[in-house]
Amino acid sequence: MRSPLVLTLIAGALLAAAPAHANGPSERLAALTAAEANLAAQRSKSTTAALKQQLVGPLQTVGTLQSLTGAPDAAMVTFDEIAALQATAANSAPGNSAAIAWTTGRDAVGVIVEQARNRQVVILNEAQHVPAQRAFAMRLARELRKVGFTHLAVEALGDNPLAKGYLTPASGMYVAEPTFANFLRDAQQQNWHLIAYEFKFDGLGLGADDNVSAREQGQVDNLVKRVLAREPKARIFIYASANHVRERIAAGDTWMAGYLRERTGIDPLTIDQATMISHGGGSGEHPLYQQLLAKNGGSGPFVLTRVGNPEVFGKYRGEVDMQVVHPPYPLVSSTGRPQWMTSLAGWKSYSIPSALWPSSGRRLIELRRKGAPPDEVALDAVLAVAGQKPPSMMAPAGDVEFSASE
Known part of the structure; x- marks a missing residue:
């Protein structure tokens, strides 16, 4: 059974923001203003714990629009509030803190490429309101291209994202966010084959869990039809959100990576980068995050290894192959922007x-x-x-x- 937060994020991210995502900047800003007003009105009515749960939908809309209008820090605060309301914040599945002592921090891109050399599919997730993770994906894609990966499959793209020869907000749900678009533009320059694999619901009218399962299996169907059926040996870098990276097969709780492995027999290299990130000290930060930072021997994103094998902490432990830890990215005094914009x-x-x-x-x-x-x-x-x-x-x-x- 999937958690309420997971279902809210899926439904909210793909549906609540849909009217605004494909419009121009003025429309997106107007949509944000209207969503903020609606949230404020809902807050005034939310006087009990039960009523506060009704804030999750409006918060989802505001957070998504904040991420699309140049306010990622505000989006982080908004999504942390959602997690707190749903009691699924970072304290869930803390993992084995004792194991940290035996790990070593290594450069994330280097370790991933090393592990990917003999793999056909790499799947990297993201938190959809954290643009630094898209910059990391861009950097990783450059290196994967050098070792023979050819197809970049991206969640929530429209079927023909380059219909006009360039990216527009109508190219996909999150393409209006500039870092996402810059990632895809960079991929074009690296001669990646861009693959849209999103599943279209088309009014199935299923229950929440069945909707999720239909989407996960539909995504795999599209990956098979659009890539693997035509080029069985094609090497694919799949960029997805949050839980789609999970490989575990379980009744009522199987995600895209799991269905892909089951359907094709391909063992993907699955990587979580959504969990271990700075929340500016906010409630959404994982309780092990600060301990993990102490293991970093460099200044950029890193993975933890033990006797050469990647370690994973938090809810994805046992469900993905490795985990990227992002260090905090402080504001650079000369620009007022986060450090990742230059370092990554x-x-x-x-x-x-x-x-x-x-x-x-x-x-x-x-x-x-x-x-x-x-x-x-x-x-x-x-x-x-x-x-x-x-x-x-x-x-x-x-x-x-x-x-x-x-």
Whole structure:
């Protein structure tokens, strides 16, 4: 039986934000404002613990829209509140803390590539409101491409994400988030074959658990039809969210990775990067996270190994092959943006012209390729607030231009 939070995240992420995700920046900002107003109204009515559970849906909508409008830190706080309401925060499945003493921290990309050399499929998950994880996926994809992986399969893409020859918000549920789009653009430059494998419900009308099972099996059906049936030896990097990476087969609780293994006989290399991340000291942080950080011998994402074998802590222990631990990414004083934008993504900073700063309220400022079509997904987005100096924009080096929406 899947947890209420899992079901909420699946339904909410794919349905609640759907009306806004494919629209332009003005519409997304308006949708966020409306969602915040709805959440505030619901809060005023939530006077008991039972009523507070009804906040989960509105919170999901707000958090998703925050992540799509240049406010990932706010999205983290919102999703942590959801976890607290559902009592599924980081204290669940803490894992064996004693085992940490016997582990060694090693560079995550290096270990994954080492383990992937003799695998046909690699599956990496993400927390969908944490853009740093998309930058890590971008960096990993470059290295997997070098060792023979050819197909990049991405969750929640539209069937023809490059219909216009470039990425638009209509290309997929999360493509409007700039780091996601930059990851896919980088993959294009590396000559990956981009595969959309999302399952379309088409009004099945099933119960919640059956809906999840239908989606997981439908995703595998699409991976088989669109890749493996045509190229049985194709090497695939699958990028999915949260639980889809789990390999365990169990009645009523089997996910995409498990169905893929069962259906094809392929043993995928499964990697969790959604669990061990900084929450700024918030309640969503895993209780072992700080202990794991002490094992890091470098400055970037790492995996823990014991006698050369990867270790996993938390709820995915025994269900995935390895786990990436992300260090905290503090703000860089010169840009006001998180460190990962330079350390992981390698992006350049661009100062926002003062003429674009909002004089009242807030404004969504975007950085775009110079001369890009108006509906192409931006290179970066910042939600600027009146009275506060906005941070720099961060993007790959190139000719750029700014735009602003209210």
